[in-house]
Amino acid sequence: MREFNEELIQFIDASPTPFHAVAWLAKMLECHGFIRLEEDQVWNLEEDKDYYVTRNDSSIIAFTYPPCAEKGYTIVGAHTDSPHLRLKPNPLTTVAGVKRLGVEPYGGVLLNPWFDRDLSLAGRVVYLEGDVRREALINIASAIAVIPSLAIHLDRDANSSHSINSQTDIVPIIATGDVDFEHFILSQIRENTTGLTLLAHELSFYDTQKGSFVGVNEEFITSARLDNLLSCYVGMSALMETSYPMMVACMDHEEVGSDSHVGAGGTFVEETLRKIAGESFTTLMRRSLMVSCDNAHAQHPNFPTKHESEHAPLLNQGVAVKINSNQRYATSARTQGRFVQCARSLHIPIQTFVTRSDMGCGSTIGPITSTRLGVETIDVGVPTLAMHSIRELSGVSDAYGLYRILMHLGDF
Numbered sequence: 001m002r003e004f005n006e007e008l009i010q011f012i013d014a015s016p017t018p019f020h021a022v023a024w025l026a027k028m029l030e031c032h033g034f035i036r037l038e039e040d041q042v043w044n045l046e047e048d049k050d051y052y053v054t055r056n057d058s059s060i061i062a063f064t065y066p067p068c069a070e071k072g073y074t075i076v077g078a079h080t081d082s083p084h085l086r087l088k089p090n091p092l093t094t095v096a097g098v099k100r101l102g103v104e105p106y107g108g109v110l111l112n113p114w115f116d117r118d119l120s121l122a123g124r125v126v127y128l129e130g131d132v133r134r135e136a137l138i139n140i141a142s143a144i145a146v147i148p149s150l151a152i153h154l155d156r157d158a159n160s161s162h163s164i165n166s167q168t169d170i171v172p173i174i175a176t177g178d179v180d181f182e183h184f185i186l187s188q189i190r191e192n193t194t195g196l197t198l199l200a201h202e203l204s205f206y207d208t209q210k211g212s213f214v215g216v217n218e219e220f221i222t223s224a225r226l227d228n229l230l231s232c233y234v235g236m237s238a239l240m241e242t243s244y245p246m247m248v249a250c251m252d253h254e255e256v257g258s259d260s261h262v263g264a265g266g267t268f269v270e271e272t273l274r275k276i277a278g279e280s281f282t283t284l285m286r287r288s289l290m291v292s293c294d295n296a297h298a299q300h301p302n303f304p305t306k307h308e309s310e311h312a313p314l315l316n317q318g319v320a321v322k323i324n325s326n327q328r329y330a331t332s333a334r335t336q337g338r339f340v341q342c343a344r345s346l347h348i349p350i351q352t353f354v355t356r357s358d359m360g361c362g363s364t365i366g367p368i369t370s371t372r373l374g375v376e377t378i379d380v381g382v383p384t385l386a387m388h389s390i391r392e393l394s395g396v397s398d399a400y401g402l403y404r405i406l407m408h409l410g411d412f
Contacts, residue, residue: 001400004237005221008399009211012229016122016206018058018080018252019137021229025236025250026052029062032240043275053272056252057124059262061272062239063247072288074410075247075375076238077264077365078231079254079294082224083109083388085170087121087203092181099175101145103205104166107255111164113390114205118143119172123203125185127196138188143208145172172205207390219316219396226384226392228254231293234382234403244410247273254294254365264365270372282374289335290377291406292366295394296320296353298383311354313383316395318349319402322364322379330366335378339405342412348401351383 015021029052030036037043037053045051045065052062058080067073085103093100105111122139147170152158164170185201186193211223235248249272253263260266277284299312313320321336322329343350355361370377382398 001397004400004403005213005396008230008233009221009223011233012223012225013210015225015229016120016139017124017137017202017204019124019202020122020139021080021232022054022057022060022250023137025060025062025232026054028236029240034062039271045276055268056262058252059250059268061247061249061269062236063272063276064239064242064245065276066245067276067284067288068245068410070287071245071410072284072286073245073247074242074406075249075269075288075290076231076235076406077269077290077292077369078235078248078250079228079252079258079264079365080232080250081107081252081255082227082229083107083255085109085114085172085205087123087201087205089200092179093171097176098173099177099179100171100173101181102171105170106204108388110386110389111166111170113386114170115147115149117146117390118208119145119147119205120208121145121203121205123201125189125198125203126200127186127189127198130195133199136189138185138203140188145174145205147172209391213396214393220393221396221399222391222393224391226382226394227295227387228293230295230382230394230399231402234399235293235406238403238406242407242410244408246406246410249369251365258365258368264368265372269369273373285373285375288375289338289409290330290366290369290373290375291339291409292330292364292369292377292379293402293406294364294366294379294381295384295387295392296322296381297387298385298394300385306356306359308354308356311352313351313353315383315385315393316397317383318351319343319380319398319405320351320353320383322353322366322381324355324361326361327367328361328363329379330364330370330377331379332376335376338412339378339380339409342409343401343405345412346404346408348405353381353383 034050086106088102091101214220232250258264366379385393
C-alpha cells in the first residue's frame with residue numbers, strides 16, 4: 001500500500017494540468033504494452049491486446065480487448081481536470097510598481113488557500129516556428145508568482161467577514177522590473193526563441209509544494225488535485241493488473257460541466273465503444289457496468305454537522321458509495337449490490353454518502369455517461385477533506401482499497 005501511494009503522489013506531482021496527466025498515463029500504458037490508436041484512423045483490433053486513445057491530449061481512454069461476451073466491460077470513469085486559476089489570454093498588467101498576471105477561476109475553486117503560496121505555470125502553448133504551427137507542453141520548474149494577502153492591519157474584518165473578489169483580489173504578482181511575457185513563455189520551449197511566435201496558450205497556475213504523507217502515523221495523503229487525479233491513477237493501475245475485460249475513461253472538463261468535445265457529455269466514450277462493438281454496441285451497454293470514480297466529501301471533524309450522521313464517510317474507513325434520489329449520482333440498488341458484494345469478498349470496508357436533505361448536492365460524470373450510453377452505473381469515491389482547495393487530504397488506505405475492488409469487480 002505504501003508503494004502504491006508513493007507512486008500516486010509522484011503521478012500527481014508530475015501532472016499539474018490535464019495535458020500532463022494524459023501524457024504521463026499514456027507513457028505508463030505504453031510501458032505495459034498498450035498500443036496507441038488514432039481517432040481518425042480505422043481500427044483493426046486484435047484479441048488479447050490492449051489499446052488506448054486520446055482526444056485533445058487532455059482526455060484518455062484505455063481498454064483491454066475484447067469485452068466479455070456475458071458481462072461486457074467494467075468501465076471506470078474519472079476526470080483529469082481540477083479547479084484552479086487559468087491564465088487569461090492577455091494577462092500582463094502593472095499596478096503599484098509590480099507586474100501581475102490576470103487569471104480566471106476554473107471550476108468551483110476554493111480561493112482562500114491560494115493566497116501566499118509559491119505558484120508556477122504549466123499547460124499547452126501553440127506557436128509558430130517560421131511558418132509551421134506547433135504545440136508544446138510546458139511546466140516551469142520554479143516558483144514564479146505569489147498572491148499576497150492583505151495585512152490584517154488593513155482589513156480588521158479579515159478573520160470574520162472578508163469575501164474575495166475573483167477579478168481584483170486574486171491576481172498573482174511576478175516581478176517589479178520589465179517582463180516580456182511572450183519571450184518568457186517561448187523560452188520554456190527552447191532557449192533561443194528566434195523565429196518563434198506565440199499564437200495561443202492554455203496555462204494554469206499551480207502550487208509548487210509536492211504531495212506528502214502527513215500525520216503522526218503518516219495516515220493521510222495531502223496534495224493538490226487529489227480530486228480527481230487520484231481516481232485516474234487508481235483506475236489505470238487496476239486496468240493494467242486486472243484479468244477481466246475493462247475500460248478506463250479519464251475525461252477533461254468535469255469541473256465545468258462536462259459539456260465539451262472532450263468532456264463526458266461529448267462523444268468520445270460513445271464513439272470509442274461503438275468502434276469496439278460495432279453493431280453489438282447496444283448489447284455491450286446492456287451487459288456492462290460503469291463505475292464513476294470521483295472523490296467523496298469526508299466528514300469534517302471541525303464541521304461535523306455538515307453531514308448526516310448515518311451517511312458521513314470517514315477517512316481510512318473505506319470507499320464511499322454515493323447515493324442521491326434525484327439522480328445527481330447514478331447509483332442504483334443493483335449496481336450498489338454488485339460493488340458491495342465484491343468489496344465484502346475482499347474484506348474491504350465500504351461506506352455510504354448521502355448529502356443532507358437541506359443541502360445541495362454536487363454531481364459527477366456518472367449520470368452524464370449513464371444517460372448518454374444507457375449503461376448501468378454506480379458512483380463511488382475516496383473520502384476527501386478540503387475538496388477543491390489548492391491542497392486536499394485523503395486517507396492512505398482508501399485509494400488502495402478502491403484499486404483492489406476495481407481489479408476484481410468483473411468477477412461479480
